[in-house]
Amino acid sequence: LQLRDLFFELLLLPSNGDLSGIEIIDLRCLRPMDEVTVIRSVQKTKRAVVLDEGWPHMGLGAEILSILMENCFSELERPARRLCRADVPMPYNSSLENQVLPSVETIIELLEELVN
Numbered sequence: 298l299q300l301r302d303l304f305f306e307l308l309l310l311p312s313n314g315d316l317s318g319i320e321i322i323d324l325r326c327l328r329p330m331d332e333v334t335v336i337r338s339v340q341k342t343k344r345a346v347v348l349d350e351g352w353p354h355m356g357l358g359a360e361i362l363s364i365l366m367e368n369c370f371s372e373l374e375r376p377a378r379r380l381c382r383a384d385v386p387m388p389y390n391s392s393l394e395n396q397v398l399p400s401v402e403t404i405i406e407l408l409e410e411l412v413n
Contacts, residue, residue, distance in 0.1 A: 345377035
């Protein structure tokens, strides 16, 4: 999934929910991670969704959620959510790969659920 594809879909979205207040942070560098930006965003929006193309267990998404729980748990209005690939071995066939990875539609559904 390309981040630009998600931006494009969000711009064209005839959504029932108001997604105008979301903030998207693209962590381009993971070591050192810009924890301050992530924490400030959660403090501002009071919500968090971590999108990770890795597996759900022991991945980057779990680490980011751990940082959020340690630093701004009491400021969340809803539970922080994580959206990862399916917990199955990664297929090499591109059509099967698309079924394992989070889709733009799945991401938008989760965002709408969190905002409404």
